Amino acid sequence: MEHGSTGLNQYPVLxxxxxxxxxxxxxxxxxxxxxxxxxxxxxxxxxxxxLSHIILSHQKEKSTVS
Structure with missing residues (x-):
């Protein structure tokens, strides 16, 4: 459930x-x-x-770790 919500984390940053x-x-x-x-x-x-590139690469790292 937490994994699905990671995509929403970028909107407050933007x-x-x-x-x-x-x-x-x-x-x-x-x-x-x-x-x-x-x-x-x-x-x-x-x-x-x-910033978008950093966010996307960070999300990829999180998804590969978990």
């Missing part, structure tokens, strides 16, 4: 990433500078890919 992104945008005033906003979104996109 939600946290989005919260951090929006917090950075709101508190740095980048809404007045579109190019800076695009840079942050691009950086977050790259980080998002890396």
């Amino acid at each position: 939600a946290l990433c989005h919260s951090i992104l929006f917090w950075r945008i709101r508190h740095s005033g980048t809404h007045s500078n579109p190019s800076t906003l695009q840079n942050i979104l691009h950086m977050n996109g790259e980080g998002f890919k890396a």
Whole structure:
């Protein structure tokens, strides 16, 4: 039963990433500078890919161990 729920663990992490992104945008005033906003979104996109890869590889490790 626990093994089936491991896939759900990534969603709080992804939600946290989005919260951090929006917090950075709101508190740095980048809404007045579109190019800076695009840079942050691009950086977050790259980080998002890396984070997803880490999560997936971690889940594979957990499934092979158990």
